[in-house]
Amino acid sequence: MDTELARTFLTVVAAGNFVGAAERLHVTQSTVSARIHALENHLGCTLFVRNKGGTTLTPAGRQFERHASTLVRTVQQARHDVGVPRGFRASLTVGGRFGLWEQLLLNWLPHMRAAAPDVSIRAEIGFEPDLMLGLVEGRIDIGVMYTPQSRPGLKVEQLLEERLILVSTDPEAAPEPGPDYVYIDWGPEFYARHSASFPNFIGPALTANIGWLGLQHVLARGGAGYFPARLVNDHLEAGRLTHLEAAPVFALPAYVVYPVDLNEELTGAALGAMRKLAAHTEGAFY
CATH class of the missing domain: 1.10.10.10 (Winged helix-like DNA-binding domain superfamily/Winged helix DNA-binding domain)
Incomplete structure (x- = not known):
């Protein structure tokens, strides 16, 4: 066929x-x-x-x-x-959402390189539909994302739980979306909880489907938005952003998806390093 x-x-x-x-x-x-x-x-x-x-x-x-x-x-x-680069015994392709590479998967890469220097790693960025399709087709060995789908032959495992907090460049800002608010599309569950928490919000002037994009706009032009605590921690410590603590905090689980019949020696080691790093990341910023 x-x-x-x-x-x-x-x-x-x-x-x-x-x-x-x-x-x-x-x-x-x-x-x-x-x-x-x-x-x-x-x-x-x-x-x-x-x-x-x-x-x-x-x-x-x-x-x-x-x-x-x-x-x-x-x-x-x-x-x-067949396509393993010369000088390496195996290759591993890891795909993830943009925001999950920053301060998470990017930190995982050197750990994996040190643990398995003879394994070639291919890093990819994508949204859930493309990542899931890559996993189904076998082009991606491990996918890290926020809203995975159940597919035969794939296992979905929660890797960590993000804390989405409302931050602003204005320390005196009200703990709710205002005229300079940037809405980040963190998925349907976030949309539902956000709508329930702010029923009078008429809608944002700016929406971004990537958290990094919205964050750069807020830092450059001022404003507010919901972002994972780990992504804004350095900006909070430097005083560039303020956590509006009276605003609700939303949980956003992140998942790792991989084949049920994984290569335990290769993929298992990669997953083990991810789980350790995810646990450390949760403890560091929560």
């Missing part, structure tokens, strides 16, 4: 519809439809039920999802193993 067909199938599952899958694969919607049609003909069954809300898997589709994941991951792992 052409693994491109299986990869397209998994992308449709992740995106929820053919349009989203086409955007992620950088092909036309008709190409996605043709690939799925070819796959269904090859398997002799219908994999998706198409409706106005998108696509849902048929019972046969749910059965095939597990096999498709295994197929794609096996091929990707073979490419991964």
Whole structure:
């Protein structure tokens, strides 16, 4: 079977519809439809039920999802193993959200390099949909993110719990969003809790989907926003920002996602170092 067909199938599952899958694969919607049609003909069954809300898997589709994941991951792992750089015994690809690299995964890198100097590491930044797809396809060995999805063959483990605190460049600012407030999209759960805590908030003038971007704007132009305590700790100590302690604090769990059938020698060592560093990070800033 052409693994491109299986990869397209998994992308449709992740995106929820053919349009989203086409955007992620950088092909036309008709190409996605043709690939799925070819796959269904090859398997002799219908994999998706198409409706106005998108696509849902048929019972046969749910059965095939597990096999498709295994197929794609096996091929990707073979490419991964063959492509190990000269002078190294293995390679490891780690993907994470931008904010989780800062003062967390970036600190993990030297620990891993010291523990396994003969392992080549590839570091990637991405959002949850791309990270999950990379894990499913086997292009990413370990993913660190805020809102993972459950997928066959992957284990989701909470790595740490961020404390999102409201900080401002104005020490006298009110403990609530104001005209200079920058809203950071920390995910649907944060949105729900934020809306419940500030029911009279009419909406931000500026929204950012990356915390680092919002933080740089606040530091350069003034304002306020919710950020993980570990990311603003140095700015608080330097007096560039003030923690508005009367404002509510929101919890934001961060998760590590990895294959169930992981290579214990390689991936297990990497996860162990991450868990230690995450525990230290929580203790340092909480």
